[in-house]
Amino acid sequence: MGEHYFAPRPDLPGRPRTVDLVLPDLHLRLETDRGMFSPERIDPGTRIxxxxxxxxxxxxxxLDLGCGYGPIALTMAARSPQASVLGVDVNERALERARVNAITAGLDNVKFSLPGEVDxxxxxxxxxxxxxxxxGKAPLHELLRTWLARxxxxxxAHLVVQRNLGSDSLQRWLIGQGWPTxxxxxxxxxxxLAVTARPEESDSA
Structure with a gap:
């Protein structure tokens, strides 16, 4: 069931597998499991x-917000080896796979954490x-308000969203909240969508 990927501890029995992330500059073989987002293939939105x-x-x-088993965070870490990359997710099973995938890829500049563990x-x-x-719209808006303010x-911030799942309305909401998008x-x-820091946040920093 789709709702399991944002459950802290999915109750589905495990079924480990691997997927390949192949990009022009990178090839990663990633371990996945049931109960997390897109375990059978790299999600098309992520690839785009x-x-x-x-x-x-x-x-x-x-930051990779909603990192799952790590394809976005690991790509950031590989492309910016001097940066410090953080992947956050509420799904503990996905975080476990992401940590394994970082070790397998030899990337030591990336960490994966629950949101409440982050400074x-x-x-x-x-x-x-x-x-x-x-x-859901209200939890999503709260999530974005929390992290985009950082x-x-x-x-x-670059966000990928399906058009039929509300990309245009999300863009309007972000602009209405003061984030140029x-x-x-x-x-x-x-x-x-490219979302830049609020002007007032930049001025006060």
């Missing part, structure tokens, strides 16, 4: 995000996310 976003900042703190004072030069749209001055890519019914 990774194929269209500009290179992440070379240093500083970078709220950290600021992020970039956030990449395939956000959990299916948790962008560094001048930082940018533009669509920077569109492919196969997915939209990639």
């Amino acid at each position: 995000l990774l194929e269209t976003v500009p290179a992440p900042p070379p240093a500083g703190h970078l 709220p004072g950290l600021r992020y030069a970039a956030i990449w996310s395939n956000p959990p749209i299916r948790i 962008l560094s001055p001048g930082g940018t 533009e669509r920077v890519a569109s492919r196969s019914a997915y939209r990639v």
